[in-house]
Amino acid sequence: MVVSLSQKCIAEFFGTFVLVFMGCGSAVVAGGHVGFLGIAFAFGLSVVTMAYAVGHISGCHLNPAITISLWSTGKISGKDAGGYIISQIIGGIVAAALLYFIAQGKADYSLAANGLGANGVEEGSPDHYSLISGLVAETVLTAIFLVVVHGSTSKNNQNGMFAGLAIGLCLTMIHIVGIPITGVSVNPARSIGPALFVGGAAISHLWVFIVGPIVGGLLGGGIWKLYDSN
Template structure:
């Protein structure tokens, strides 16, 4: 199948849009009904669903940390990587805007009080975890995530058809553990979208959710290369 770069761009935009709208939307709109566990599944199911919807077009990265890890591992060209990252960030920003518009339909909603599912550390993290705890968590959780992604999509893995399921469930697992710490990013685009609208410490601490996942993604790719030479 010959897929153009513009088709890949649209797929990555759409996939990231769905991830941020549904994942962050579960926190903003349904959080009081489904709790942390429901939010964790919303993020995991978003990735699982989009993996099978757009995976054959772009690989369903929908995450700059994944794209950068794939670039470092030689699985994607620099040209494609640049387009993917732009599409992912754009998709996240548009999703945050749509979520903000929908959330305002409830009279009690206030951006400052309710946010947009943004990530944070310190006093504004869900359970008040420190910046250092948040940074380390983002690095380690993203590394684990990328080991799963590289492993399940490897040419040496005979069960590649189930990659989307494994990847979606691993993201769910990461959210179950990590939501109290930072709200879980492991994805710079997912953090950039909401932070641009919320501002304040979400924007000040945004670097944690850019640097942490990128470092973690590179670490995960390096760990994978230790045992799989595909």
Template sequence: MNVSLTQKFIAEFFGTLVLVLIGCGSAVIAGSHVGLLGISFAFGLSVLTMVYAIGHISGCHINPAITISMLATGKISGKDAGAYIVAQILGAIAAAGILYCMASGRAEYTLAANGLGQNGIGDAYQDHYNVTSGLIFEIVFTAIFLVVIHGATSKNNGNGALAGVAIGLSLTMIHIVGIPITGVSVNPARSIGPALFVGGDALAHLWIFIVGPVVGGLIGGFIWKLYDKA
């Protein structure tokens, strides 16, 4: 199947939009109803479904940390990687804008008080973890995520048809642990979209959710390379 770069761009834009809209939307709109476990599954299920919706088009990265890790391990060209990352960031921004428009339809909603599911650390966020804890979490758990992704999609894996299940459930388990720490990024685009609308601390701390996942993604790719020569 011949897939153009434009088609891949559209797929990555759409997939990232769905991830951010469903994941962050579950926190902003349905959080009081579904709790942290429900939010965790919303993020995981959005990735799982997108793997099967767009995986055959672009590989369903929908995450710059994944794309950079794939580039570092020779699974994607630099040209494609650049287009993917732009598409992912634009998709996340579009999703945050759509979510803001929907959430604003509730009279009690304010951007300052309710936010858009942005990531954060410190006294004003979740369980008040500091910068060090947040950065360690984002690096380590992104590395775990990328080991799962590389392994599940490896040509040496005979269960490739179930890759989406493994990837989606791994993101779910990461959220179950990490929501109280940072809200879980492991994905720079997912953090950039909401932060641009919310501003303030969300923008000030954004570097954590760019540096952490990118470093973690590179580490995850390196770990996978140690034992799988695909």
């Protein structure tokens, strides 16, 4: 089956929309009911379900850090990478906009008090971790994530049919550890959407959730190449 770039971009838009809407939605709408563990699983399950829904179309990146890492290892062309990243960011923004609209249907909802699932450091961190701690955590967690992405989708991996499950569970694992630090991004598109609506510190610290994941993604790709010749 020949898949056009426009079809791939639509798949990336939709998949990223679902990831941000469900993941951030679990924090904004259901956080008080499910807690950090429930939020972690919402993000992980979003990736698992989208892997099998759009993975055969676009590869289900849903994340500029993944796309850049795969581009750096020659798994995707620059043209496709550019289209993917734009689609992912737009998907995240549309998801945040819809989530904000729905959240306002609750009488006591306040953007300032309840947020929109934006990532943060210092006062914006759930447990008030420093900017440096947040940047290091985002870099390391993304590197781990990308080693799993590269490894589970490698041609040398005989269990490739379970790649979506492995990647989703890895994202869940990362969130279980990382939510208290930054709320967990490891994905610039996931951070950009909510930050645009929340503003303030979410915007001023947004660079942490762009630079950290991109650097971590490149590190993860480099680590994978050290032991896998795919």
